Amino acid sequence: MIETTSEVAVSAPAAPSTPAAPAAATEQALRPHAEDAFADELAALAAADDRPRPARWKMSPWAVATYLLGGTLSDGTVITPKYVGPRRIVEVAVTTLATDRALLLLGVPGTAKTWVSEHLAAAISGDSTLLVQGTAGTPEEAIRYGWNYAQLLTNGPSRAALVHSPVMRAMAEGRIARVEELTRIPADVQDALITILSEKTLPIPELGLETQAVRGFNLIATANDRDRGVNDLSSALRRRFNTVVLPLPASAQDEVEIVSRRVDQLGRGLDLSAAPRGADEIRRVVTVFRELRSGLTEDGRTKLKSPSGTLSTAEAISVVTNGLALAAHFGDGVLRAGDVAAGILGAVVRDPAADRLIWQEYLETVVRERDGWKDFYRACREVSV
Ligand SMILES: Nc1ncnc2c1ncn2[C@@H]1O[C@H](COP(=O)(O)OP(=O)(O)OP(=O)(O)O)[C@@H](O)[C@H]1O
Ligand SMILES: [Mg+2]
Numbered sequence: 001m002i003e004t005t006s007e008v009a010v011s012a013p014a015a016p017s018t019p020a021a022p023a024a025a026t027e028q029a030l031r032p033h034a035e036d037a038f039a040d041e042l043a044a045l046a047a048a049d050d051r052p053r054p055a056r057w058k059m060s061p062w063a064v065a066t067y068l069l070g071g072t073l074s075d076g077t078v079i080t081p082k083y084v085g086p087r088r089i090v091e092v093a094v095t096t097l098a099t100d101r102a103l104l105l106l107g108v109p110g111t112a113k114t115w116v117s118e119h120l121a122a123a124i125s126g127d128s129t130l131l132v133q134g135t136a137g138t139p140e141e142a143i144r145y146g147w148n149y150a151q152l153l154t155n156g157p158s159r160a161a162l163v164h165s166p167v168m169r170a171m172a173e174g175r176i177a178r179v180e181e182l183t184r185i186p187a188d189v190q191d192a193l194i195t196i197l198s199e200k201t202l203p204i205p206e207l208g209l210e211t212q213a214v215r216g217f218n219l220i221a222t223a224n225d226r227d228r229g230v231n232d233l234s235s236a237l238r239r240r241f242n243t244v245v246l247p248l249p250a251s252a253q254d255e256v257e258i259v260s261r262r263v264d265q266l267g268r269g270l271d272l273s274a275a276p277r278g279a280d281e282i283r284r285v286v287t288v289f290r291e292l293r294s295g296l297t298e299d300g301r302t303k304l305k306s307p308s309g310t311l312s313t314a315e316a317i318s319v320v321t322n323g324l325a326l327a328a329h330f331g332d333g334v335l336r337a338g339d340v341a342a343g344i345l346g347a348v349v350r351d352p353a354a355d356r357l358i359w360q361e362y363l364e365t366v367v368r369e370r371d372g373w374k375d376f377y378r379a380c381r382e383v384s385v
Pocket of ligand 2: 114115
């Protein structure tokens with residue numbers, strides 16, 4: 001007869017994969033987990049939330065969507081938007097996690113797939129750390145379970161020798177597990193998820209046991225559009241997922257908002273003050289990225305060639321953050337064209353031959369002629385030669 005291990009897994013995982021961080025260490029973390037960085041917002045939402053919650057959820061689906069999209073609670077608490085994009089996408093994603101289907105977030109690079117998955121797990125389970133990073137070398141043990149070999153050799157297979165994977169822990173604790181870059185994982189390893197997602201069970205034949213998922217368990221996977229084909233998802237696995245495609249920001253204004261908000265957060269973490277003139281530079285970086293990405297100028301008049309890089313929102317964020325650091329350490333603290341020019345060049349010119357020509361043509365035909373962009377043109381020319 002098969003015994004279930006859920007009580008074992010809940011009480012004492014043989015080798016905890018996430019040792020609890022002392023409070024002081026969390027404060028000092030270079031990049032705190034979402035549930036720590038936004039602990040106040042999560043607590044306020046959970047307190048104000050009187051809607052029905054699915055089993056083991058920290059808050060209702062409505063509150064999770066509000067956490068992601070932002071809003072003001074009846075007690076006046078302001079919830080900052082984490083994701084800027086269509087409300088419906090977030091609603092579908094959250095609802096999926098309350099059903100027996102898993103969630104697959106798909107999209108081109110830098111469309112916030114990882115970001116959204118982390119925040120969903122933080123809001124729903126209060127824990128975004130049950131994470132498996134998908135690579136070409138991800139072994140089955142990372143998804144199922146492994147063994148503590150010292151114990152295995154001395155005592156043979158036993159519960160104490162079992163090393164629980166993040167997915168196994170999520171099953172036993174009724175939480176959300178995350179699998180990053182699912183399509184990078186070799187197909188036979190990916191298939192380990194099929195039984196987990198359809199039977200909600202993880203057999204451990206060596207011990208004659210199984211871990212049964214308790215209510216509240218679900219899984220969020222992310223996959224990159226561009227990597228499709230590296231290891232395609234088998235149709236058997238794909239059927240276990242609801243796919244939600246995250247789009248590029250719809251308008252320049254949305255993208256400016258995303259970049260400004262993230263740069264502000266990152267800058268605070270790095271002790272860089274947001275400069276008052278930063279807004280103009282952010283707008284220009286976003287304009288350049290959007291125009292080159294779409295192959296068309298903002299006014300729709302001039303067709304452009306697109307460079308080989310993705311020019312994602314995530315890259316725009318890092319160009320501006322690096323610019324702020326330059327301004328802070330080597331300038332007067334005010335973000336100027338000269339601080340972002342080198343970063344833009346690095347993002348645009350990936351292929352030294354073809355991309356450089358595309359960039360130069362863009363500089364001479366579009367940037368040079370644009371009203372109020374003279375300083376930007378000069379700064380870009382300086383780093384381009
Ligand atoms: N629509 C958006 N709303 C809020 N933030 C966004 C949005 N798009 C991008 N970002 C920001 O972009 C950054 C990068 O996002 P993330 O790493 O999640 O992208 P990704 O889709 O996982 O990319 P990759 O495919 O390269 O893994 C995050 O800091 C996130 O804040
Ligand atoms: Mg990602």
